[in-house]
Amino acid sequence: MTDTAPTPVFLDCDTGVDDALAIAWLVASPGVDLVGVGAVSGNVAAATGARNTLDLLAMLGREDVPVHLGAHDFLDHPFTGGAPHVHGADGTGGVALPRAVTEVSGTSAAQALVDAARARPGELRLLAIGPLTNVALALEVEPELPRLVREVVIMGGAAMAPGNVTAVAEANIHNDPLAAARVLDAGFDLTVVGLDVTMHQRFEEEHRRALLAAGTPVTRALGEVLEFYFAFYAQRFGRPCSVLHDPLAAGVLTGDVALALAPRVPVEVDTSDGPGRGQTIADLRGLYHGFPDHFPGAPRVALEVEGDFGAVLLERLLTL
């Protein structure tokens, strides 16, 4: 973030282990004014994710940030249980966070996003790291949202990389392809941070041990929460570690992660019931000649990022 004043950020999430890291990143980032958080079903049910978010924000000393409950079900089909094998049934890898006294706001996540955007036209940055249901609902409330919001960064999709819930679909998009299609088509200044980049940024056991060793309540909790997630990725990588889906998107939003290759190209979400359902079909046919075609209104699709985000993330979390 190049601004000197903190930038207002609204987060929509499905907390979730890596969502927890993203929330901690945002709170630890001095350039961020976290004005609100929406909860959507995804890794866990929306209500569970909201609870986790409240508890985590309290541990971070940010009980002041309102948490808004969002959609339990997706636009055209019900939520069916999330990813307990990845995040634990509770979304925090079986680690009970201290229960905060705060509760969710009386305003829905969609309405809260619209309110936050209207309150500061052209300033709000939206980080959406779960299914895009709440954002699609916000577009129904306020079709002018893309003009009111400064930019949107989403964690979701896979352009050339394999998917993670099907051969070609990433979980956030696959959970609600219709919502994703609406959000990607809405005309936001939008950056897609998907598996093409997130699969290459990792926390290793040394990072997790450093969090545990730092010994503050928050860093210890994050280190403990990561254990279950590491065990899931051990099946994928042959050693305990994790990829950094949501925190990487947060790092892109805050400007700490430079995009080495991120062309603006048309992106279509496959909303069919065919085998490609939930795929983000990015038109990368310009790949071989430096993307000479210009699609000014199209999403920016992150294909390569610079540097080792794991080290940057750890350093910032250790300030908590």
Place this chain on the structure above:
Amino acid sequence: MTDTAPTPVFLDCDTGVDDALAIAWLVASPGVDLVGVGAVSGNVAAATGARNTLDLLAMLGREDVPVHLGAHDFLDHPFTGGAPHVHGADGTGGVALPRAVTEVSGTSAAQALVDAARARPGELRLLAIGPLTNVALALEVEPELPRLVREVVIMGGAAMAPGNVTAVAEANIHNDPLAAARVLDAGFDLTVVGLDVTMHQRFEEEHRRALLAAGTPVTRALGEVLEFYFAFYAQRFGRPCSVLHDPLAAGVLTGDVALALAPRVPVEVDTSDGPGRGQTIADLRGLYHGFPDHFPGAPRVALEVEGDFGAVLLERLLTL
């Protein structure tokens, strides 16, 4: 090809500029006994491709190789004109080849393939470098074809690479997704040589000039035919050159191209009418850990090949 005796090869093609290079490669390869060629619509109409094949084989001194007319239309939709902007309306880049006296056989391409396979059970290699319509029709004639044929190499599809007719679909598969699905599901020992590898193997202007300079009727004709194709790819790469789709598949078939990375993984063809239609959805989720899962009957998907095939191709063509 490791056998000492030439291996019987049946070619199915839609000649086409790069098909012409593949045909020349097969004729120039001492390990190959080219027993027949089927023509299918694709780059051009099947009848045009058959005519080009007859003329080319005559130039190569192989009027003895029977050419069989195959499907004009695709399994569930009509042929609508091919790719004249890539291959020229005649499929030979506007270069008139000397008209051969030979004509197509009285046997269809599908029946000829079945006959060739039955005549030498377990020996025939099939190289299919056009839409897979004829091969799918052959499966209807002889469902045991996958047991009768030794192996199949196809040029088609895109696993992680962008498509070339849509963001995700390659032309051969997109022309007849239903046929491709049937062929990929039939249980052949099958290797998919798609855009992931073919886009990285090129003929440059120096290769084309070397063909022209060699000055035999065949090399001169190939050099001339390539001019139009080079002009098309100049739009893609910023200089006259061409990728080597079909000849690379031929090089894989003859064993001259080593596959550096080619996991056997499930491949589903998107036959829906959604935006992914014609995509070869290869399940590459094992990418990050060396493809530990084994799918013994699945197609081998070429993701990386060794070496510079352009140089190898040129050297062999210069023997003609």
